[in-house]
Amino acid sequence: MAFDNLTDFFEMGRHGVYVWSVYGFSTVSLALITWSTLSKRHQIQETLRKRFLRDKTI
Amino acid sequence: MTYLSFIKTEFLVLWRRKQDVFNALLFFIIVVVLFPLGVNPSSDFLAPAADGIIWCATVLAILMAIEGMFKEDYTDGSLEQLVISGLSLSLLMLLKTTAQWLAVLLPLLLMMPLLAEMLYLPDGSFWVLIVTLVIGTPSLFLIGSIGAALTVSLKQGAMLVMLLMLPFYLPVIIFATSAVRAAQLGLPYLGLLAMLLAVFLLSLVIAPFMTAIAIKASTN
Amino acid sequence: MSWTWFHKLGSPKWFFHWSKSLALPLFGFGCICLLFGLVWGVAFAPEDYQQGNSFRIIYIHVPAAILAQSCYLALGLSGLVFLVWQMKIAPIFIKAVAPVGAVMALMALVSGAIWGKPTWGTWWVWDARLTSVLVLFLLYMGIIALQNSLNDVTLANKAVAVISVVGLINLPIIKYSVEWWNTLHQGATFTLTEKPAMPAEMWVPLLISTIGLYCLVAGLALWRMQTEILIREHRSNWVKQEVMKDGL
Numbered sequence: 001m002a003f004d005n006l007t008d009f010f011e012m013g014r015h016g017v018y019v020w021s022v023y024g025f026s027t028v029s030l031a032l033i034t035w036s037t038l039s040k041r042h043q044i045q046e047t048l049r050k051r052f053l054r055d056k057t058i
Numbered sequence: 059m060t061y062l063s064f065i066k067t068e069f070l071v072l073w074r075r076k077q078d079v080f081n082a083l084l085f086f087i088i089v090v091v092l093f094p095l096g097v098n099p100s101s102d103f104l105a106p107a108a109d110g111i112i113w114c115a116t117v118l119a120i121l122m123a124i125e126g127m128f129k130e131d132y133t134d135g136s137l138e139q140l141v142i143s144g145l146s147l148s149l150l151m152l153l154k155t156t157a158q159w160l161a162v163l164l165p166l167l168l169m170m171p172l173l174a175e176m177l178y179l180p181d182g183s184f185w186v187l188i189v190t191l192v193i194g195t196p197s198l199f200l201i202g203s204i205g206a207a208l209t210v211s212l213k214q215g216a217m218l219v220m221l222l223m224l225p226f227y228l229p230v231i232i233f234a235t236s237a238v239r240a241a242q243l244g245l246p247y248l249g250l251l252a253m254l255l256a257v258f259l260l261s262l263v264i265a266p267f268m269t270a271i272a273i274k275a276s277t278n
Numbered sequence: 279m280s281w282t283w284f285h286k287l288g289s290p291k292w293f294f295h296w297s298k299s300l301a302l303p304l305f306g307f308g309c310i311c312l313l314f315g316l317v318w319g320v321a322f323a324p325e326d327y328q329q330g331n332s333f334r335i336i337y338i339h340v341p342a343a344i345l346a347q348s349c350y351l352a353l354g355l356s357g358l359v360f361l362v363w364q365m366k367i368a369p370i371f372i373k374a375v376a377p378v379g380a381v382m383a384l385m386a387l388v389s390g391a392i393w394g395k396p397t398w399g400t401w402w403v404w405d406a407r408l409t410s411v412l413v414l415f416l417l418y419m420g421i422i423a424l425q426n427s428l429n430d431v432t433l434a435n436k437a438v439a440v441i442s443v444v445g446l447i448n449l450p451i452i453k454y455s456v457e458w459w460n461t462l463h464q465g466a467t468f469t470l471t472e473k474p475a476m477p478a479e480m481w482v483p484l485l486i487s488t489i490g491l492y493c494l495v496a497g498l499a500l501w502r503m504q505t506e507i508l509i510r511e512h513r514s515n516w517v518k519q520e521v522m523k524d525g526l
Contacts, residue, residue, distance in 0.1 A: 002322055002324055014396075015330055015331040015334075018335065018395060018396050019331060021392055022339070022389045025392075026338045026385050030385075033378060033498065034305075037501050037502050041505040044508050044509055045521055048508060048512055048521045049522065051512075052521060052522055205441075208424065208437045208441060209424070211430070212428070215427075218424065218427055221416070221419065221423055222420040224416070225445075226452075228452055228455060228456070229451045229452055229455035264444070268440050268444055272437060275432065275433050275440075276433060276437075
């Protein structure tokens with residue numbers, strides 16, 4: 001490890017705020033796009049399934 | 059219909075709808091006036107910024123003018139007539155864009171001496187500015203015609219055309235204003251004019267085809 | 279050489295079945311790879327002698343910027359494929375990937391701005407690289423806006439393909455002009471990422487996180503394409519069978 005202890009790791013020699021905010025932002029963006037992709041996919045599948053089931057009963 | 063009769067009617071229509079061209083020019087003047095009023099009227103600010111102001115205003119005015127380029131033809135069905143006319147649609151689009159360009163550029167050039175004076179444009183660079191306008195604006199019209207054709211079926215397309223086309227206009231703006239600035243500093247500027255010309259030639263080769271594809275897709 | 283795979287690719291049905299079992303492994307592998315590269319880069323790579331620890335932003339900034347450009351390249355190429363061969367899968371690809379590319383550009387932009395603060399002392403410098411990422415982001419927004427404004431699917435397909443191709447042709451010119459403009463106005467600035475000979479323990483994690491992000495984005499793209507295929511083909515029989523068969 002490039003750091004002596006955990007405090008050093010989080011502080012990153014005064015640059016911690018910048019580094020961690022970048023990684024925070026990136027994690028949130030990636031999580032959001034993944035979530036929207038999967039939820040849209042799930043939603044479409046459910047809608048289609050319901051429609052097909054309804055068609056079958058008619 | 060022949061190419062000649064097409065271009066004749068184009069100019070006739072432009073002449074009848076001169077208010078549209080006039081509006082674009084008025085818009086151009088207003089944008090130019092905003093800078094001295096909104097930022098700083100002293101020649102210290104205006105003289106070095108004059109070419110940039112004129113180019114930004116030109117780009118905005120052209121985007122305003124170009125958005126409605128196909129609108130009327132689309133609603134009255136003459137665009138479909140062009141598609142099935144048997145003539146090359148790309149060539150027709152090129153002719154139409156040329157007509158539009160002439161209609162906006164010529165009055166714009168006539169206003170330039172006045173505006174250059176009002177913005178304290180340094181003396182030596184006036185003719186370079188004119189040259190950049192003459193070889194730079196055709197690219198703007200050619201590229202812009204693609205955006206206008208893509209959004210012709212939309213009622214509110216003006217904002218979308220701006221959003222779509224402004225990034226493509228950046229190289230033209232950069233090369234044109236840099237050429238004027240180089241001329242002001244007494245540096246060689248012919249290379250930059252050549253770059254502008256290259257962008258123009260590339261647009262000339264590609265844009266009419268793309269516009270024709272977009273028109274065909276929009277009229278179906 | 280057989281070209282059947284190429285023609286098969288054009289069929290949404292074939293593509294759906296082919297990609298169904300591929301998306302999750304790609305995405306998972308991407309996540310693991312990215313995480314591995316990032317942990318290595320953030321915790322174990324040596325400190326930069328000039329920038330200190332703020333250089334560790336590189337491990338997300340550069341992959342995001344590379345992905346933003348690659349996605350745009352892919353958009354432009356598939357636009358070309360659509361205009362030339364009318365391949366049905368191409369516009370589906372464009373619609374699926376454009377938002378992902380926009381997110382990548384945004385990530386590169388935000389990380390670049392935050393990196394700028396400790397390096398240059400301001401959040402934003404009109405640096406050639408940052409400016410061209412900004413333009414790239416605007417290009418993505420244009421494509422997305424056009425896609426969303428056109429309700430007619432056939433027209434939207436064509437329109438988005440046209441604008442992607444025009445963008446692909448223009449992007450090198452825009453990049454060149456921005457770089458040229460930058461040297462004119464800025465003089466020789468200290469760019470964020472250009473370093474003379476980065477040591478291996480610095481660039482290997484960068485390579486790994488880039489590969490990881492590539493796979494992650496590929497997985498996302500496949501999922502989004504599958505959703506779009508289901509929407510577009512919802513009348514066909516195979517979609518019915520597919521949807522009724524399993525919950526996925």
